[in-house]
Amino acid sequence: MKFGDLLHPVSASEFLGETLGRESRLIRGAHGRFEHLLPWDTINEILSHHRFSDNSQISLAKNHTAVCHDVFNPEISTFTVPGSTLRHRRVEAARLNDAVEHGATLQIKGIENLSDPIGRLADSIESEIRERVTVDAFICKGETPGFSAHWDSLDALAIQVHGSKKWALAAPTVRYPLPDGDAVSQLDRAPEHLEETVLGSGDLLYMPRGWWHRVTPAGGWSVHLTVAFHRRTAMDLAHWFVDTLSKDEFFRSDVPQRWESDQAVDAYLAQLVSSVQRHARQPDLLRRFLSSTEQVQPFRQVFHLPRVGAEDLEVAEAGRVSWQAPLAAVATEENGITVVAGGREYRYPASYGPVIDALVGGGTKAVAEVCRLVAPAGLTTDDVRTAVAEMALAGLIRVEGPSEDQG
Structure with a gap:
């Protein structure tokens, strides 16, 4: 799913030009259109197989109180390395089930790093808004609120994946709050009246930073994603x-x-x-x-093991490729192309330029389509394969689909 698909029927240009940073906006969508982003099987796999570092990655809240410590297995896995001790805890199924059954809201933080569909959506959003994004998942059942009315110092997109949720909103009491600022007391000065609405499966809500909001489950199961990003000030x-x-x-x-x-x-x-x-x-x-603040942002690199050399990765024309560094800076110089992404420089021959241009911001493309796009520049299919392979093994390009090398 791309940024434009997320906003439909609103266009990306309309959202960026008229809504972003200006006002909250509710976008209604077809029921179930976001369910593929986070199926229940994926949620269960994450909870079953991932080791969490206490509440830095997973937490629960109920009636405005954190209850995270109740869901971890009391047995702590400890790994000692020179100079530090690493502690990991596994979520205990019985405790988690009991907490959620009795009204706790489960929050999984940084889920863009645990789910490929969500990670790809995050990449697409970054490429459009030009800011680093993070994604958290909120899972709950019933009608017990997890958090009281508050505002955040980040802009947010709330994506209702499963079920429904009640949202109550109010305009900022202080405009443009900063991440480390204490412009207002969030708990003591919430507006008396907040406008209420219900997000159903397939709906999307955008809130600029500073907007007051109170979120309450609407009965039954609910799963929503919050895409958060700090806009440079x-x-x-x-x-x-x-x-x-x-x-x-x-x-x-x-x-x-x-x-x-x-x-x-x-x-x-x-x-x-x-x-x-x-x-x-x-x-x-x-x-x-x-440019300088974008090119130092980390990006989700991909791997293509067991292929570790450009000569090992032969990509077929039927394969699909996509650019992985949405905030990268690409510069054409006398001696070639320089890509700066994640704080690192990558240098390539000038002939790679048309291939990069065909991929940056363009989503996933068939290799055959890339070959067609760069043909006017005099590049052959072999030229494209060489460029794609080298940049893929640097983590800048994702290669999918049929590969001529099946080893």
Whole structure:
């Protein structure tokens, strides 16, 4: 599922241009259209096979109180390595079943790293909104609330996968709250009136950061996903901007001390203002900020074992390929192509450029289609296979489907 499919019938361009960061929006959809993202079998597999580090990855809440400690097996698996002790606990089925049966809401954090369909959706969202996203799953039964009315410092998309849930919303009491700010007391100052609505299977709700919300199960089973993302702010730009100033000799110089004359202090402050303005007026300042903060974000790399060398991975034209680094920066230079993703540089021949252009932001494509797209640039099918294989083994491209190498 891609970002556009998630928003349907609203277009991605409409959502980005008119809704994102401006107002909450409810999008009704066909019943069951999100069920493939997180089937019950997948939930059960995650709980059965994954070892959790206490409530950093899994937690439960009931009537506004955390009850996570009640669901772990008392036997703790301990692994000692030089300098640290790693503790992992398995979820105990009887305790979890009892907690959920009696009204607790189960939260699985970072589920985009545990489910491939959700991970792919997260990648698609990142490629459109240009921000790093995380996804949590919320599972509950009955009508007992898990959390009280609160606001979050992240924008959120609530995706109702199974069942239904009641949402009560109110506009922010303080606009643009920051992740580490304490602009309002979340529990003491919730608005008296919140507008209520019910999300059914297939519905989607978007909330900008700061929007008050109270979520209550609507009876029966409910599973929803919350896609959360921090939108870069002027504070982020300011922090980044200050870091860039160290290249200027003036900003590395000493500040005036108390014994300096008033004239010396005034001259220093005037030069400070002038220097900041000179750097801030660079026409490409915002572009450099956006690019530099995107290209350090981690991306979900894929593996193609037992193939570990480009000569081992021969991709058939019937195969399918997709780009895995949605926030990567791609630059064409004199000596080739440079891809910066996850804080690392990857260098490739200039001939790889058309292949990258065909894949970035384009979802999954058949290798044959990529060959057709790059043919005007003079690239052959073998050229495409070579480029795809090398970048796939670096984790930048996912290769699926028939492969000529079945070893």
